[in-house]
Amino acid sequence: MNFESLGLLPTLLKNVHTAGYEIPTPIQSVTIPLVLSGKDVLGCAQTGTGKTAAFALPILQRLHETAPRANAKVIRSLILSPTRELALQTYENFLLYGKGLGLETAVIFGGVGQGGQVEALHRGADIVVACPGRLLDLMGQGLVRLDWVEIFVLDEADRMLDMGFIHDVRKVVRALPSERQTLLFSATMPPEVEKLALDLLVDPENVKVDPVTSTVEAIDQCLYYVDKVNKKHLLAHLLKDPDVESALVFSRTKHGVDRIVRDLKRQGIEAAGIHGDKSQNARQTALSRFRTGECRVLVATDIAARGIDVAGLSHVFNYDMPMEPEAYIHRIGRTGRAGRDGKAVSFCCIDEVKQLNQVEKLIGRRLHEEQSDWPMEVTTPTPPKVREPRPAKLTRTGEAAPARAPRTAPAARPAQPSRPVQHRAASGHAASGHSNSRPRTGTGRPVLRVNRRKHHP
Ligand code: AMP
DSSP states (O other): OOGGGGTOOHHHHHHHHHTTOOSOOHHHHHHHHHHHTTOOEEEEOOTTSSHHHHHHHHHHHHHHHSOOSSSSOOOOEEEEOSSHHHHHHHHHHHHHHTTTSOOOEEEEOSSSOSHHHHHHHHHOOSEEEEOHHHHHHHHHTTOOOOTTOOEEEEOSHHHHHHTTOHHHHHHHHHTSOSSSEEEEEESSOOHHHHHHHHHHOSSOEEEEOOOOOGGGGGSEEEEEEOOGGGHHHHHHHHHTSTTOSSEEEEOSSHHHHHHHHHHHHHTTOOOEEEOTTSOHHHHHHHHHHHHTTSSSEEEEOHHHHHTOOOOOBSEEEESSOOSSHHHHHHHHTTBSGGGOOOEEEEEEOGGGHHHHHHHHHHHTSOOEEOOOSSOOOOOSOOOOOOOOOOOOOBOTTSOBOOOOOOOOOOOOOOSSOSSSHHHHHTSHHHHTTHHHHOOBOTTSOBOOOOOOTTOOO
């Protein structure tokens, strides 16, 4: 498959070749003809797959080939991006691919004065790449109208939701004409994104591309079994190795990111954190500190890390195992780029063994296990929390409302995961009687005991 066979205009083909692209990426091969034919598309793909060109090229072609529905200078295509970084990147791609077509593109985002952006809109912009907040602001001031939008793109929908933009997105959508072509891209498809897709798209074509997995083989991957409470010590210890030139540390939750940054700082290691709840400026600052090498450790959630374009990381740490095994491949793909050696280090506590097994199944091999001064000692999974029934509510007359039937406890997790319990039982610590003689609380939950033998001098 080559670009010529996709039915693109000669000017677009020229621009694509000037950009140095020889063959279309999988998402481009499938999406470009669909968008050219006017279909709505639900694309499951992340940054790095070539998805921007997959929608930008056919949008440019469609706008070039058809006259605007209104004669006035109107916005004919709107691309909604969750962050300033992505909006700028997309805008630059439109400029690159659209050279010589006579279509104007503008970009709109917050955190800077609105003057230049308003001027660009006044000059006339066929295509607008915008972050929702500033766009709504300008719409509120009567400076932007979306009545003539023909093609709407919602990019990185999952990230948009993660950053709390769902209401803004819906407000923007309400200002769009109902007759339009809509493309929605998201790296993951949680139920909220599926619901949004159902509301926005009409009879869409689904396109899904898997992340590039070829690099996985080349990355040096290892695993530490470590109790949750000791992960911070192990991380700080490993980061002190001078071989760690630049490290991206993945946490499953936003709170986790903040906690890891705090814990590292306490151990004298400078780290920056990014996640969806941080302001644009805070994310920018964290990123530029990392990029310039001012701090060599960046802690991030999966979603926040996606927009980061930093090449050649020396290390990726999976502080928490990812909930979805595919995320493991996305994560470790951040290291070892451009022919550089990279190392991916995973931490697994007893509650994450299931996720580890899923990852190993996906990559088709077992991760090489390393030993540390913080071996896993807790070998009983944490039982799921059972909520206490709420206290009875008082009715208006002051009587207690009839009590609800008590919740039944959810089924317990398997007590004996396939790995690593037996393996650990043979290790020095288990043999020394720690795990068997560990005192238990009334709930049967093991009391966590921190290995204090070698905690940082
Ligand atoms: P994106 O997923 O749109 O962020 O694109 C990721 C990177 O791939 C960008 O640096 C693009 O310039 C590049 N790219 C996009 N399409 C192609 C292609 N067909 N061949 C080579 N590189 C590409």
